[in-house]
Structure formats: structure tokens, C-alpha cells
Amino acid sequence: MIFGKTLVVTGVSSGIGARTAELAVSLGADVIGIDMKEPAIASSNFIKGDLSNPAGIEAVVRQLPKRFDALLNIAGISGKVGTEATLAINFYGLRAFTEAVAPRIREGGAVVNVASIAGYGWRANLERAKAMVAEKGFPDIKAVMAKNGVSNEEGYPLSKELLLLWTQKAAHEPLFKEHGVRVNAVSPGPVETQILKEFRSVLGDEKVDSDISRVGRAATASDIAPVILFLASDGARWINGANIANDGGLEASINADVLGF
């Protein structure tokens, strides 16, 4: 159900994006990969670009075909470089890029956003998330942070909270809904990729090890890729505005603690 489709994959040069692209190609899809780093295996279908600012986004959009079937938003950073840069790539850049290319996605197509268990707090921090998602386009992120009392340490979880809220909103926005384009999210727990080392320094070993010990191991990119492709496929045609926890049971375990069951 992915055979013959054209998928645009961001973050294609490493980790989850690289594995997702490899699996998609093996299943007969065409992949157009985007990343700021070169991929390990050179590809004629690769666009080098920086999706964290309007000019970089525009340059990538210009090189994309007029029509494709799905956008897989996988590129992301850990938060180590501070909140402004993290929100720029993980949320505001992702959203600006998605809105720019939405009209090119064929009817019946999909957007898949890779969020995270780190965005679990979106309900607890709902008012802040609503205010920050309500900022249109690519805002002055420093000003948005000041207005919402955001610190320089909370960029990663905050970026994923905004992404989870926006995924649900976008599913009902005319830009997607009226064109038959579904918008969903996948939320991994810890995954053995480059970024996990940085999470250890940003979130602390204790938090990462506690998450891993709740479910027995960290995921590999191969645990995540098939679920991303499922959401992009026709098999998920009735799934819209959803977040799939793809974390070995981590969210269920945290829910049990937080909700007391």
C-alpha cells in the first residue's frame, strides 16, 4: 500500500529518517530525501537544505515536484542548542514547510509528523501550547518565548507538545482536510540514533535510563520506520489527527503512574 507512491522524507541522512527511506524504497516507493547533511549513500533524489528558516524552506520547496503522495516530517534536533533553534526546526519550520507543500500532496495522501513521548505534557501545558500554536507562519521565536515565559532548557519537550497539538488541529484545517490529506503523528520513546546521546546530556542519564528500563530496551530505527510508513499508506486511510505511541509501552506505563491505575 506504499508501492508506487512518492514520499518526501525529511531528516533522511540519519537515524529514523534514513531507515524509513530505506524501507520505503524496498517496498517500491519513490523517496525524495531532504536533510542539511549529505546522506551516507549518495542519491539523485536528495535535496540538501536547512528547514529551520523561511529562506531555507523556500529553497527546498522550489526543488520539489508539483505532486507527491506523502510528507514524512522526521528531521529534528535534541534541544541541546537552546529553545529558539529547537522550536525553529522541530515545530515552526516543520509547520511552515508542511503548509507550503500541502497543496502538492495528492488527494488520499498524508502528512506524518515524528513527535515524541517527550511531548506527553501537551495536555498539562495546554494553554501555553494553544497560544504558541496560534502564532501564524514563521514567527519571531524569541518574542514568542518571552510572551509565553519559555526557558532555554525546555525547547525539546515544548517543540513536541506543540507538534502534537498542531497535528490534531491540522487534521481539521481546510488546507489538509478539503484536499483529502490526513495529518498524523508517531511518538517514539528512546531510539538508538545519534540524537539519543544528546538527549542524555539534555534530559540527563537518569531520565533516559528510567524510560528505557520501563520497557526493557531502547527502540531501533527499524521499530519506528514501519509505523511511519503505515500512516503514510492507504491502510491508514481512516486514521486522521491521531498520535500513535510507538514506544514499547512507555506511554501506557507513564499513564498508569500519572492517572493512578
Ligand SMILES: NC(=O)c1ccc[n+]([C@@H]2O[C@H](COP(=O)([O-])OP(=O)(O)OC[C@H]3O[C@@H](n4cnc5c(N)ncnc54)[C@H](O)[C@@H]3O)[C@@H](O)[C@H]2O)c1
Ligand atoms: N532517537 C530518539 O530517541 C527519538 C525519540 C523520540 C523522537 N525522536 C524524533 O525522531 C526524529 C528523528 O530523529 P533521529 O533519532 O533519527 O535523530 P538523528 O539525529 O539521527 O536524525 C535527525 C536528522 O535530522 C536532520 N536535521 C536536523 N536539523 C535539520 C534542519 N534544520 N534541516 C534539515 N535537516 C535537519 C539531521 O541532519 C539528521 O540527519 C526527530 O524529530 C526526533 O525528535 C527521536
